Structure formats: C-alpha cells, structure tokens
Amino acid sequence: MVQPQIRIPATYLRGGTSKGVFFRLEDLPQAAQVPGRARDRLFQRVIGSPDPYAAQIDGMGGATSSTSKCVILSKSTRPGHDVDYLYGQISIDKDFVDWSGNCGNLSTGAGAFAIHAGYIDAARLAGEGVCTVRIWQANINKTIIAHVPIANGQVQETGDFELDGVTFPAAEIVLEFMDPSDESDGGSLFPTGNLVDELEVPGVGTFKATMITAGIPTVFVNAADIGYTGTELREAINTDPAALARFEKIRVAGALRMGLIKTPEEAATRQHTPKIAFIAPPVDHVSSSGKPISASEVDLLVRALSMGKLHHAMMGTAAVAIGTAAAIPGTLVNLAAGGGDRRSVTFGHPSGTLKVGAAARQNGGDWKVEKVTMSRSARVLMEGWVRIPGDSF
Known part of the structure; x- marks a missing residue:
C-alpha cells in the first residue's frame, strides 16, 4: 500500500x-x-x-x-x-x-x-x-x-x-572554536608527530604535507608540488576527472598516515574527512566573481576540496585548520604565509578572502590551540x- x-x-x-x-x-x-x-x-x-x-x-x-x-x-x-x-x-x-x-x-x-x-x-x-x-x-x-x-x-x-x-x-556573527584540535583517544594536533611529512601517494608521487586535526582533519600540500598555482577556480578542477581522482588518492594516503582509516577501502565510508587543501604564496589574481585580489591583500592562497570537489569558497572547519596551521611556525601553511609567529591570517580562496584568528602556544614539545575565531553570517x-x-x- x-x-x-x-x-x-x-x-x-x-x-x-x-x-x-x-x-x-x-x-x-x-x-x-x-x-x-x-x-x-x-x-x-x-x-x-x-x-x-x-x-x-x-x-x-x-x-x-x-x-x-x-x-x-x-x-x-x-x-x-x-x-x-x-x-x-x-x-x-x-x-x-x-x-x-x-x-x-x-x-x-x-x-x-x-x-x-x-x-x-x-x-x-x-x-x-x-x-x-x-x-x-x-x-x-x-x-x-x-x-x-x-x-x-x-x-x-x-x-x-x-x-x-x-x-x-x-x-x-562571530564564532569561537574552542580547543579545536582532536586529541581524543590519545591523538594530537599533528597525528604523525611532525609539522611536515613526506607523504607518499601511490600512483601520484611523494611530496611534503602538513597533516593537522584542528576544526577538521586536513591534509595541506604545496600547490606547486602538484602542478597548480593556488589561484584555480572550481571549473579548473571539477571538470577534470583525472585531477579529482588524483586528489582522492592524496586524501586516502593522508587519511592512512593520520590513522583515520586502516585500509584504503575505508575512505569510501569517510568522504567528509579528511579534507585536502593546496596552498601557495600570494599573487595577484581574480576571484570567481571577477573581483581582482591583490597579493598585498592576503598572506597566502588556499584551495580546498569537500566531498571530492573543489569548494566554491572555504569550508569553515578547513578555515579553522588554516588559521591553526598558520599560527604554528614551520608548517607548510605558515611557510606559505611568510613564516614566523602570527595570531591571524588572511587567505585567498576561490570566492575572495577570509581572515581567521588563532591563539596557539607550545607546551613542551607539543602545540596547543586555545581557540580559533572568525566572522560569518x-x-x-x-x-x-x-x-x-x-x-x-
């Protein structure tokens, strides 16, 4: 019936x-x-x-x-x-x-x-x-x-x-993400124990990666290492099946190194995490709306994928990861932003720019993030x- x-x-x-x-x-x-x-x-x-x-x-x-x-x-x-x-x-x-x-x-x-x-x-x-x-x-x-x-x-x-x-x-609306790192079950802000790793991706290559669990587990790689500039818009990535397949291989390799999955097959049941993002130092470019973005307006450029596709702007949780990584000297995100100590970062994404604040401190050999702040509506x-x-x- x-x-x-x-x-x-x-x-x-x-x-x-x-x-x-x-x-x-x-x-x-x-x-x-x-x-x-x-x-x-x-x-x-x-x-x-x-x-x-x-x-x-x-x-x-x-x-x-x-x-x-x-x-x-x-x-x-x-x-x-x-x-x-x-x-x-x-x-x-x-x-x-x-x-x-x-x-x-x-x-x-x-x-x-x-x-x-x-x-x-x-x-x-x-x-x-x-x-x-x-x-x-x-x-x-x-x-x-x-x-x-x-x-x-x-x-x-x-x-x-x-x-x-x-x-x-x-x-x-101002948001504060308190203690955003995932340290449950003995985990840490950097699951591999390193600020930067050599990530081996079968069928793709080996390149530097920062893998962090703040806001959401995220794998950061340098845009230049995978053939991009960091100024790409959605169409450049999402209309290229080979590129999307390569990003998925990177995501799976990162998930394995971060201990989020035990076998590559498990990645199919964990599509939302981890995120994969590629970064670059700032350059003059144009956003998806046609608005010119000067290199002087941003500290770095970031493009991130969500559920297998390049995001049209930036996921809020990935922005938490970006702000956190930027605040910690030596990560790929921090280096792309010019290095050194910082309490905030402004990054370029496909739709424009976003500023994120982060308060990070080192306790012994471990980093701790107290909170990450950003404005949304x-x-x-x-x-x-x-x-x-x-x-x-």
Whole structure:
C-alpha cells in the first residue's frame, strides 16, 4: 500500500557559505530521533539522495557539497552549554551520510537557529546587543561559542557585513572554536608527530604535507608540488576527472598516515574527512566573481576540496585548520604565509578572502590551540514543514 507524505517541522537556513535543512530533535519522527539507518534515510530523502543524476531535483539539496547538509539541534544537558548541534553531510550520488566531522559554516546557523527554535531563555534576548550561545558540537565533542546579534528579542539577520562567497550582506556573527584540535583517544594536533611529512601517494608521487586535526582533519600540500598555482577556480578542477581522482588518492594516503582509516577501502565510508587543501604564496589574481585580489591583500592562497570537489569558497572547519596551521611556525601553511609567529591570517580562496584568528602556544614539545575565531553570517531562507513519503525511512 502506498503511504502518503508526512510533514516534519524544518527550517532551511544559510550559514556562512553553506546552507542546510535544520531540525529540532523533538520534531523528528520517533525512529529518527536516535542515530541509525532510519535517521540516515530520512535525511537522504529530505535532501534528495542518493541521486544517480547528481542533481537532487527531488529534494532540498542543491547538488553541491555546500548544500547537501542536515542539522539537528536539541537542548543541551551538558553543563555550560545551551544546545547540542549534530551535523550530517549527505552524499549526493551515493547511499551514505557522513557523521565524522563538523560543518564550520553551519555552526553559524546553529547559533542563530538555537534562538529561532526557542532554546534560549527569553530573558537573555531582551533589548538589543549580542547573545552569546554556547554550542556543544556533538560530532567532534567540542565547544563552539556563537556571538549572535539581537534586536527586539530576535536574531538580527540583516546588516552590512560582507562575506566573500555570499552574494548579499547580512549581520555579522562571530564564532569561537574552542580547543579545536582532536586529541581524543590519545591523538594530537599533528597525528604523525611532525609539522611536515613526506607523504607518499601511490600512483601520484611523494611530496611534503602538513597533516593537522584542528576544526577538521586536513591534509595541506604545496600547490606547486602538484602542478597548480593556488589561484584555480572550481571549473579548473571539477571538470577534470583525472585531477579529482588524483586528489582522492592524496586524501586516502593522508587519511592512512593520520590513522583515520586502516585500509584504503575505508575512505569510501569517510568522504567528509579528511579534507585536502593546496596552498601557495600570494599573487595577484581574480576571484570567481571577477573581483581582482591583490597579493598585498592576503598572506597566502588556499584551495580546498569537500566531498571530492573543489569548494566554491572555504569550508569553515578547513578555515579553522588554516588559521591553526598558520599560527604554528614551520608548517607548510605558515611557510606559505611568510613564516614566523602570527595570531591571524588572511587567505585567498576561490570566492575572495577570509581572515581567521588563532591563539596557539607550545607546551613542551607539543602545540596547543586555545581557540580559533572568525566572522560569518546566517539567514533563515524558509521555515515551515518539509515533506517526504511516509515509507522512505
């Protein structure tokens, strides 16, 4: 018997240079309120995946890694936190939902949505100013602090803050990623123990790499070592199947060296992490919008891939990794930015530029990052109910 569609309260929200479908945990069907296949299938149907046409026409997704996302928020029971934030990266064409990492851009949306969804006491929203929302990032067990502007007891979404990669200005939200390195299970900021390694990639070659677990596990390589300049736009990479296959080989080799996977085959079930990024010293170039970027405006150039494709701007979590690596003398990122001690870095990405601040200190032989700070924006695009067939999860 064919089942009718069901409707689930949901909010379609842009956070930074990403957008996704946001849910309150208590609004999900009972079977999807816990991790498992039902939750995965529900989110896939909402987004329109897996889609062999890679278009997500029959769902809310936009057929890019930046728009194939779902978020669950709930009231936090963890001391000192307002909400728990769980993020799912939905594969576009494969039957897979990746829960292995965070989305830094949608972390902005999580702070705003916590207020929209009624998780923040009204007394904290009185008048105008900034509401500080403490978020527990449940994918990676880290604290994120969002400073959300408030007007008339509600989120102030409009403003004049411009974010490269987003067409229209909005209100600025400042994010603090606290202690962003992954040191669980005896891990470290640099899983290999080195600031720079010689990474051997079967079928590709051997070249220098900085592998770091801050914000999200990331493998940095020099653009020149793999035949690029660091000024490439999406079309130069994403229309080249051979280049994408080579980047995937680099990602798999990095994942193995970082201990994220034990066999190359496991990489297929961990598409969201690690990220692969290539870097270069600054040069004059033109962004994807046609805006000229002078070498004097940035400290270095970075291009990063997400879910197998070059990102149109920069993932927020990768920006955390960039800021962290730039703050530590001797990493490839730090060297590309000119070396030395620094507490912030401005880098060029395909859509423009982004500034990230980082506070890093050395404790004995190990580096520790206290926090990484950046500014983003968020805006509700639509709210109401999302509908899916009742037999789809």
